[in-house]
Amino acid sequence: MGVAALALFKIENLIYYYPGAEKPALSGINLGIEEGEFVLVAGASGSGKSSLARVLAGLIPDFYGGRFGGRVYFQGREMRRIDRRKLARQVGMVFQDPEKQLVLTGVEAEIAFGLENLGLPQKEMFRRVAEVISFLGLTELRQEFTATLSGGQKQKLVLAAVLAMQPQVLILDEPTSQLDPVAAEDFFNLVKRLNEEMGFTIILVEQRLERCFHLADRVVIMEEGRVVQDGTPDQSARWAAGRGGSLIPPVARFFSALGFSSLPVTVKEGRRQLRQLFSGWSLGGGPDFRKAPDSPLTGRTPLVGVKNMWFTYANGREALQGINLKVNAGEFVAILGENGAGKSTLLKIMVGLLQPGRGKVMVKGNDISKNNGQHPGRQMAYISQNPNDYLFQDTVEDELLFTLKNFGMEDDGIIDELLEELQIGGYRRVNPRDLSSGERQRVALASVLVTRPELLVLDEPTRGLDYRLKAGLGSFLAGRAAAGAGVVLVTHDVEFAAEYASRVIMMFAGRLVSDGAKHEILGHSVFYSTQIGKLCRGFGDGILTFGEALEKIGPLLSGKTVARAGTLK
Amino acid sequence: MLDKLFYKEKGLFLQSLHPLAALAYLGTLLALALAVTNPLYLLGILLVVALAIRAADGLEAWESYLKIALFMMVLIMIINPLVVHAGKTIIWHGPRVPVFGRLTISLEAICYGAAMGVRLLDIISVFCLYNLMVHPDKALNLFSRFAGKSVLVISLATRMFPAMIRELESIRGVQQMRGVDFGNGSTKEKVRKYSSLVNILLLSSLEGSLEIAESMQARAFGSGPRTCYTRNLWRPRDVLCLSGSAGAMGAGIWGLLHSFGSYTYYPQLDYLISGPGTVAVLLIVVLCLSVPVIIDWGWRRWHYLKSKI
Numbered sequence: 001m002g003v004a005a006l007a008l009f010k011i012e013n014l015i016y017y018y019p020g021a022e023k024p025a026l027s028g029i030n031l032g033i034e035e036g037e038f039v040l041v042a043g044a045s046g047s048g049k050s051s052l053a054r055v056l057a058g059l060i061p062d063f064y065g066g067r068f069g070g071r072v073y074f075q076g077r078e079m080r081r082i083d084r085r086k087l088a089r090q091v092g093m094v095f096q097d098p099e100k101q102l103v104l105t106g107v108e109a110e111i112a113f114g115l116e117n118l119g120l121p122q123k124e125m126f127r128r129v130a131e132v133i134s135f136l137g138l139t140e141l142r143q144e145f146t147a148t149l150s151g152g153q154k155q156k157l158v159l160a161a162v163l164a165m166q167p168q169v170l171i172l173d174e175p176t177s178q179l180d181p182v183a184a185e186d187f188f189n190l191v192k193r194l195n196e197e198m199g200f201t202i203i204l205v206e207q208r209l210e211r212c213f214h215l216a217d218r219v220v221i222m223e224e225g226r227v228v229q230d231g232t233p234d235q236s237a238r239w240a241a242g243r244g245g246s247l248i249p250p251v252a253r254f255f256s257a258l259g260f261s262s263l264p265v266t267v268k269e270g271r272r273q274l275r276q277l278f279s280g281w282s283l284g285g286g287p288d289f290r291k292a293p294d295s296p297l298t299g300r301t302p303l304v305g306v307k308n309m310w311f312t313y314a315n316g317r318e319a320l321q322g323i324n325l326k327v328n329a330g331e332f333v334a335i336l337g338e339n340g341a342g343k344s345t346l347l348k349i350m351v352g353l354l355q356p357g358r359g360k361v362m363v364k365g366n367d368i369s370k371n372n373g374q375h376p377g378r379q380m381a382y383i384s385q386n387p388n389d390y391l392f393q394d395t396v397e398d399e400l401l402f403t404l405k406n407f408g409m410e411d412d413g414i415i416d417e418l419l420e421e422l423q424i425g426g427y428r429r430v431n432p433r434d435l436s437s438g439e440r441q442r443v444a445l446a447s448v449l450v451t452r453p454e455l456l457v458l459d460e461p462t463r464g465l466d467y468r469l470k471a472g473l474g475s476f477l478a479g480r481a482a483a484g485a486g487v488v489l490v491t492h493d494v495e496f497a498a499e500y501a502s503r504v505i506m507m508f509a510g511r512l513v514s515d516g517a518k519h520e521i522l523g524h525s526v527f528y529s530t531q532i533g534k535l536c537r538g539f540g541d542g543i544l545t546f547g548e549a550l551e552k553i554g555p556l557l558s559g560k561t562v563a564r565a566g567t568l569k
Numbered sequence: 570m571l572d573k574l575f576y577k578e579k580g581l582f583l584q585s586l587h588p589l590a591a592l593a594y595l596g597t598l599l600a601l602a603l604a605v606t607n608p609l610y611l612l613g614i615l616l617v618v619a620l621a622i623r624a625a626d627g628l629e630a631w632e633s634y635l636k637i638a639l640f641m642m643v644l645i646m647i648i649n650p651l652v653v654h655a656g657k658t659i660i661w662h663g664p665r666v667p668v669f670g671r672l673t674i675s676l677e678a679i680c681y682g683a684a685m686g687v688r689l690l691d692i693i694s695v696f697c698l699y700n701l702m703v704h705p706d707k708a709l710n711l712f713s714r715f716a717g718k719s720v721l722v723i724s725l726a727t728r729m730f731p732a733m734i735r736e737l738e739s740i741r742g743v744q745q746m747r748g749v750d751f752g753n754g755s756t757k758e759k760v761r762k763y764s765s766l767v768n769i770l771l772l773s774s775l776e777g778s779l780e781i782a783e784s785m786q787a788r789a790f791g792s793g794p795r796t797c798y799t800r801n802l803w804r805p806r807d808v809l810c811l812s813g814s815a816g817a818m819g820a821g822i823w824g825l826l827h828s829f830g831s832y833t834y835y836p837q838l839d840y841l842i843s844g845p846g847t848v849a850v851l852l853i854v855v856l857c858l859s860v861p862v863i864i865d866w867g868w869r870r871w872h873y874l875k876s877k878i
Contacts, residue, residue, distance in 0.1 A: 063786050088789035095787075100780035103721070105728050106706040112798035114788035125798045143578040143704075147731045161788065353742045382746040388776070389736075389743045392769040406748025433772060448747060 007073075008169065008201055009033040009056055014070035016051065016060060025051040026225045029070070035168070038195045038202045040212060040233075042247050043222035045438055045466045049205045052222065053173045056203060057093040058084070085118060092167035096174045096464070098154035102146045107138065110146055110157055114165045132164045136190070150339065152183025159190070169201040170194065176208065177464040180339050180492045188212055207466040210249040210495075210531050213237070213265045221247060237263045246467045250495065250531045250546055257550055270535045274553075278539060301365050302326040303455050303486040304350050309359030309369075311345055319345045321510040323359070329454065332481040333488045334497035334518070336528060337507035343490040344385075346507070347457050350488065351382045364454075378407045381448035383441075383458040390444035391432040396424060399432055399447045407451055418446045422476065438469040445476075456480060458489040462496050474500035498522055498530045498544040519544060576704055582806075582865040583625045583702040588711045590807035590814075591703050594861060595695055597814040601821045601854065602691035607832040608680075609841060611687040613851055617858040618694040624865040625701040631694065638693040642686030649682030650674045655835040656681075681834040713797050725781070733770065740769050806864060806878040813860025820857060824850035 014029040026048045033039055033056075043049045054060040058079055061068040072079040074090070095101055104110045111132055115125045133139055136156055141149065149157065155175060162170065172191065176184035192215050194200040206212050213219070219236035221229040229239045240247040241256030241263060248256075251270040252263040264270040304327045311320040319342045327333055327350075335343050348354040349361060352368045361369040363379065384390075393399045400415050419425040422442040427435060432443045441461065449456075456477065462470050470493070478500045481487045491497055497504055497518065504521040506513045506528065514521050522529055523542045536543040540552050578584065583591070602614050622631045650656075656675025663672025705727060713720040745751065749762055785791075824830040829850040833839040842848060867874045 057787055059783060059787060063783055083792075085789055085792040088787070088792060093787045095780065095784055097780065099732060100777050101784040102728065103781065103785060104706065104724050106704065108800065109706045109710070109724075109798070113790075116795045116798050117785075117789040117792060119794050119796050121796065122798070125796070126800075129798070146728060158784075165788065348742065351746060353745065378748065380746070382743070384739050384743050386736075386739065386773075388773045389740045389769060390747075392765055392772060403747045433776070451748075 007032040008035045008037075008075060010071075010073040010076075011055070012071045012073075014055065014068075014072060016055065016069070017067040018051075018064060019066045021066070024225055026055065029225075029227055031220070031227060031230070033201065033203065035201055036195075036199050038192075038215060038217045039204070040209075040216035040219045041203065041205045041222065042207070042209060042219060042236075044247075044468050045207075046436060047222040048225040049222045050173050051225075053093070053171050053203060053205050056169075057091055057171050058082070058087045059093070088114070088167075089118060089165060090167055091169045091171065092162035092165055093171040093173065094155070094158055094162055094175045096177050098151060098158050098178065101158045102154060105145055105147070107141050107144050107146060107149075107157060108133075111161050111164050114161055118165065128164045128166065132160045136160050136163070150183070151179050152186060155179060155183070155187060156190070159187075163194075167200075169203065171203045171205075173205045174207060174464070175204075176206075176211075181494075182338065184208070184211060188215065191215070207464075209247060210251075213249050213252070233265055234263065237265055246471075251535050254532060254535070254546060254549055257546075258554060267531060267534045274535065274539055278556075300328065302328050302362075303364060304488075305360075305362040306346075306350065307360040307362070309349065309356045309361060311342075311349060311354065312357050319510055320349070320356075323512060325505070325512065325515070327455070327486045327488055329484050329486050330481055331486050332478060332500060332502045333486075333505060334501035334503070335488065335490045335505045335507060336492070336494065336497060337513075340509075341507040342510040343507055344459050347382070347459055347488065347490060351380050351455075351457050353382070378409075378451040379453055380455045380457060381445075381451070381453040383444055383448065383456075383461055385459045385463065387437070387441040387444040390447050391440060394431055395429050396427050396432050396435075396443050396446075397429065399443055400450050403447050403450050409451065411450075414450050414452065415446075418449055422446050423472075438465060441465075441473075453485070455486045455488070458487075460490050460492065462491050462493045470496055494522065494528055495530050498533070499546075576700055576702075578704065579626055581625055581702075582868045583621065583861060584704070585804075585806070586702070586810060586861070587801050587803050587807040588703060588707040589801075590810045592708065592711070593811055593814045594858075595699050595703070597818050597821075598695045598698075598858065599692065601817065601858075602688055602695065604821065604825060605830040606684065606834075607830050607841070607847070607851075608684045608687065609847070610830050610851055610854070611684060611691060613855045614691050614858070615687060615694065617855060617862065618691060618698055620859065620862045622694065622698055622701065624862050625698060627697065627701040630701060631697050634693050634697045635690075638690045641689055642683075645686045645689065646679065646682040649685065650678035653678045653681070657836040658838075677834050677836065677838055680838060684832075684834070707801060710797070710799050710801065717795055717797070729774075733774065736773065737766065737770055740766055804878060809864060809878065810861045813857045817854050817857035820850055820853040824854070830854075 009032065011029050011031040014026055015024050016026040017024050029052065041049045041052060051060060054064070055072060060066070062084070074082060074087070079087070102110055103113055108129060111129050112125055115128060120128075133142060136159070138157065138160060141153060141157075146154065146157065155178075159175075170191070176187050179187065188211055191202060191204065195202045195215075204212060204216070213233055216233055219229075219231065219233050220227055221236055221240060229236050231239065237248045237252045238256070238261075241252065245253040245256055248263070249265050251267060252265050255263050255270065255273065260273075264273055304325075306323050306325040309320060309323045310318065312318050323346065335346070337343050345354065349356050352361070352363075356369050359369065360367050391399065393402055396419070397415065400418070401411065404411055419428060422445060424439060424442050424446065427439065427443075432440060435443065458477075461473060465473065474496060477487050477489070481502070501518055503516065504518045505515045506521060519542050522533060522544055529537075530544050532546055532549045533544045536549055536553060540549075543549050543552055586594075598614060598618060602611065605611060605614075622628060651669060651672065651674075654673055654675070656677030658676040659673050660676050661674040663674065665671050706724070709720045709724055741751070744762070744766060751759070751762055754762070821830060827846065829843075829847045832841075864874075864878065868878070
């Protein structure tokens with residue numbers, strides 16, 4: 001009884017079906033969470049981690065309905081018997097997309113919204129709003145409209161609105177999936193402070209593990225609605241490493257692949273471990289990845305050529321300044337840069353959706369910058385940030401046929417081919433709006449690829465995807481590039497760019513800052529580098545990806561460990 | 570481009586008024602503009618509104634309103650004399666036209682058209698002033714005590730609006746890239762193309778609304794009786810402005826009851842100033858309405874006044 005009384009949450013034999021679902025979203029879950037703990041819930045898309053978060057927040061089954069079995073206790077009382085208002089005072093939840101959580105037009109009113117719902121007196125509301133605004137440093141934004149805030153500021157505001165209700169527990173469901181890396185980092189630092197300095201109990205559901213693995217006291221891993229691993233970050237990292245390691249940070253994955261028993265989860269720990277092993281060694285030889293790959297395709301007419309191009313928005317903001325750029329067939333180009341650097345604008349101009357103010361945009365030698373409103377449609381495929389922008393037909397097949405029909409083309413087997421290749425063949429007759437977000441994105445991709453375009457342009461396609469889906473997308477796009485198409489994408493995900501792209505462009509404030517082969521650009525950057533790159537800096541230069549690190553450092557290290565093990569005996 | 574039409578917090582005196590005082594002021598301006606017919610009174614109100622817009626740092630925004638208002642004003646001045654034949658002073662006999670009959674342009678009809686144009690200008694400018702000086706949240710806040718749910722719906726709608734415009738733009742681009750040509754085709758085809766745009770927007774919004782509802786539920790919405798958070802402060806300046814509005818309203822009503830402020834256009838134009846009463850009431854109304862503008866003038870110059878009101 002003594003131990004049970006300590007647990008803040010206690011879940012016993014939980015099973016849950018969403019309304020109309022045949023498969024349970026959660027099943028056989030037994031879990032206890034103690035006060036003040038920082039619990040990271042990891043797992044692939046569809047593993048039930050978001051559903052678990054909603055159970056803990058009291059939204060399942062209250063808000064969703066469905067069939068529910070087992071018991072969930074909060075502070076020793078069965079959750080379904082707790083008054084909703086009381087529960088909301090104790091448990092706060094932040095969701096994925098800040099855009100879909102803000103209700104009011106003004107910042108201050110938004111923070112007060114939950115307090116009004118709780119029916120607090122005016123004086124108490126004043127105090128709490130003031131406290132939260134000062135704690136989160138939102139004073140400057142107090143009078144702003146929510147619509148004018150950046151993504152990171154919006155998510156901070158959502159957090160403020162929840163914190164004002166002074167909950168004991170904070171449940172975060174992929175809170176940074178829609179944010180850029182810098183804003184995400186800020187957000188996690190804040191969450192860490194809330195846990196360490198304010199004693200909040202934190203339950204964080206995440207896919208981008210390299211940023212939060214080390215913050216947690218405990219890592220719970222889910223698969224197909226079940227908890228398959230529950231332990232300290234170290235234990236869970238080792239467990240996941242044994243299962244292929246897609247859920248753990250690249251650093252831990254690297255050491256696990258080399259057969260180490262203790263797995264570092266941060267760059268700092270990893271480098272310490274490397275330093276100990278390499279003391280007195282200098283690395284030489286091995287393949288140098290920084291050497292630019294031969295490109296037999298130069299000299300031909302580029303797929304897209306942008307010459308001294310400028311673009312100014314109607315409000316006078318110069319979004320692009322003097323851009324020069326060529327993309328050849330067979331290239332896989334990743335464009336990196338912070339928000340507002342002009343990346344999306346550049347993409348839109350490349351596909352002809354926007355007309356440049358000055359300069360030329362050549363598509364296979366034809367200038368498209370002048371023909372207003374005309375777009376080189378079928379030669380180019382464009383995927384916007386939101387796959388939902390594509391989906392409105394009754395079935396997946398109709399989505400593909402819609403594009404074909406608009407260009408007056410026939411289905412010559414391309415539909416079968418694409419559905420097969422993108423692994424959505426089984427959903428041919430399904431309404432695309434019934435699919436998961438990863439599947440929706442693949443339908444959107446298929447709907448623009450039916451014209452066999454020579455250039456693929458994608459705006460932040462990796463946003464919100466888990467490791468597995470990202471890997472699938474990356475190899476699909478790399479395959480397209482290898483088959484002779486040009487691929488250009490904007491991403492915030494350096495790891496993704498390093499793994500799959502051949503060339504990297506960095507943008508800052510409307511200009512191209514650097515452009516070259518990926519090892520040349522990312523290998524020289526301190527901040528825009530991969531976790532593996534940061535780990536190996538100084539030990540072996542030009543290493544960016546897990547595979548390269550294994551290839552170059554792996555043999556040396558394993559030799560070394562064997563030698564050590566020998567001397568120890 | 571559009572954003573200058575919306576409220577922006579600039580820390581101005583007029584923006585610091587309590588929403589009740591601000592709405593009472595704007596309401597008085599609107600009511601008087603609708604009630605008086607004397608062109609001098611209409612011009613007086615226009616003058617006050619123009620000064621207030623200047624005080625609210627909104628001349629640039631007013632320009633965009635004026636473009637529409639002046640165009641409509643000219644339209645009224647042209648159409649009114651063409652269709653109204655009540656005036657006695659005929660200045661031009663035109664030919665016979667099928668619908669209108671014989672065209673006769675009277676001086677009275679032109680004057681009436683001009684006066685109504687000024688009234689329209691008054692009304693549009695008052696709305697411009699509203700956008701410049703009242704934070705929409707504050708105005709809604711005033712009503713949320715009695716009509717909480719409706720206010721929330723309005724607020725949600727205003728919040729979603731800019732995001733939806735952005736989304737529509739993105740969907741349009743996507744459709745273009747999928748081969749939909751919005752420039753070509755018959756009207757029927759165009760309607761079909763645009764309706765699928767709206768269709769996508771609607772589907773996405775419906776999905777989004779579920780997420781918003783969930784977030785509201787998680788923040789205890791609908792869990793019991795609500796209270797209302799307000800940060801509106803009542804200062805001496807609000808008393809002054811409210812008294813100004815009340816004075817203008819009182820003088821205006823008194824004037825109208827004693828037929829100052831009203832004016833006869835047909836069949837023949839009356840004297841513009843029928844006696845000293847007309848001028849006196851006009852001066853009182855304009856002066857009372859100028860209270861916020863005058864205080865603003867002083868507020869910018871004297872710290873003493875700033876600290877006292």
